[in-house]
Amino acid sequence: MDSLEKLKILTDAAKYDVACTSSGVDRKGTRAGLGSASACGICHTFSADGRCVSLLKILMTNVCVFDCQYCANRRSNDVPRAAFTPREIAELTIRFYKRNYIEGLFLSSAVIKSPDYTMEMLLATLRLVRGEYRFNGYIHVKAIPGADPALVQAAGAEADRMSVNIELPSEESLGTFAPEKTKSSILTPMKLIKNRIIQTKDEITRFRSAPKFVPAGQSTQMIVGATPESDSRIVRLAEGLYSQYKLKRVFYSAFIPVAGANPLLPAVSPPLLREHRLYQADWLLRFYGFTSNELFNRENENLNLNMDPKCHWALNHIERFPVEINRADYLLLLRVPGIGQRSAMKILSARRVGKLDFAHLKKMGVVLKRAKYFITCGGKMMERTPMIPEILEARLSENKIDERYAQIGLFDGENAALAAPDDRRKDAPLLGGLT
């Protein structure tokens, strides 16, 4: 088969993997090798779906012995199959890297013959790329569930990041849709990688030349919307992975219906907004000091699709607002909807030398669209919106206009026109007598 044809098949098969980040490790170039790595990560282009393309993301092969129902490469699916040799991958990587098309390689694979055999192939490729081709750029490699720990460990010594995909967020779902995978076959390599990372970090503090192991950490991916798990379950699982397995990232991937799939899987378009909300919640866990218990309660098993999770939390904890910009500490500032780490840091440093008012915030680039309802500057609010959750909710909803204030249709009938409120000006109080 022509290698161009192969590239198409194996890229197509790899595209559903979300992770394409190249961040987390800073490595200088060397005289002996080709390439370097940059901790902030570099995007090399953006594909038509708006995702960053940073790495050459391909499968070693899409020939698979597994039959996971959600996956396009399952053995029962009728798709063209192909396989790369390690040398083909190495040459392609170098060719692309020298032209600055990519930041490195993201190598994954379907399970060919057995997990051990697949992992050996991945390892052989990494050794060729790092060894003979002296490639010093970024490498992300998949650990194949069920592969021998020694192979996983050896691959980790060559890679910058490793990942094992959880795919479905509960054991029952895995049992139904991925019969060959079990919870333990996924968690075992994850634990192995975690322990080895911790061990290496310890060694490096003692011996400067100790070999590195997966310096950019490990990540995983979950498919959202294929199975009935609630957001709360997914976020709690992610929280556990961050704290117990020390993961760098958990990726969420909205399920995309695959042709001829198991009828138990949904056939609707991908739940993109839900995926977006999960990422927002994920950020709150990692950077904003939130815990999953704060985001969910008995009534709310799922995230609110109308507003971001921080807004939702703020409306449910209205007693903690407004926050005084000139006095609140960093963690409290981070709790204000619309204020992120960058804005919070700017506020901290600017107020060290003088008082801040709303005009200053605006000039500094702090986005006030949502924040203005929750903050005071020198004791004053920006607008006189009453601090009542129902009113704020109407102002902050993104996707749905509260039906009480819906656009009047020409033929809605006289009653509808009479019932519609006449004043929708921005600053007018929505409910009389409450201001």
Place this chain on the structure above:
Amino acid sequence: MSGYVVLFDGSLDGLLCAVYAYYYDKILPLSIQTEDEYQPMLGAENYFVASDPEKAKRVWEGIRKKISPGAAYNVYTAFLSGEVEKHMAIFKYIVLGFKRGASVDNRLQEDCVLRVHKLARMTGYEAHMLSGFCRFAETKQGAYYCAISPKHRVLQLLAEHFRDRFMNHAWVIHDKKRGEAAVYDGNDYVIVDAPKDAAVEYSDDETRARDMWAAFFSTIAIKERVNKNAQRRHAALYFRANMLEFL
């Protein structure tokens, strides 16, 4: 001290000499302009500041030591910006810095500080994006050639990045807009004047590599999630003139 329209030659040294002149010759600028962009101002005399490397170095070292190395970097990257009307803001930032020390970067209430931060951020952002977006092509001679047309003068920032990354082979980055190029010979790079257009002969492997890249790029997108707005937000149209996959 009455004000002047201060003219300089457009180099960073020249601008630093305007700062020197403010302190040592009591030249208060109302406006700082390059000779080419000179616009007269009513009721103000002109004052021409000559570039003097010695004086410029003194001011530069002063910024590094009395303000902070970070402030010096801000001055440098803000100066590389392609925006007009940047000189006066940089001048004010330096003067405020000499008065307040390292805390000048905290003073986000001051317009000149915000402006310099913004200019520096814009330049740094473009250099960062280009470090991913610029495309090299293999020439017949074996060196790698890359053309850019950036809004800001990021050539040197890019060259620093690629000197580390591609240490072992020769490359050229050509700023077509400003007619200059960074040329790396395997040891170090120099920035030289270059014509705005260059005829480059590509190697035999080049077409093949480009075809592979085009195939990869179009296949990696998930058709069910096409989002051209997001794509444009991240890869702005003006970058795409030099990006193969968008041609």
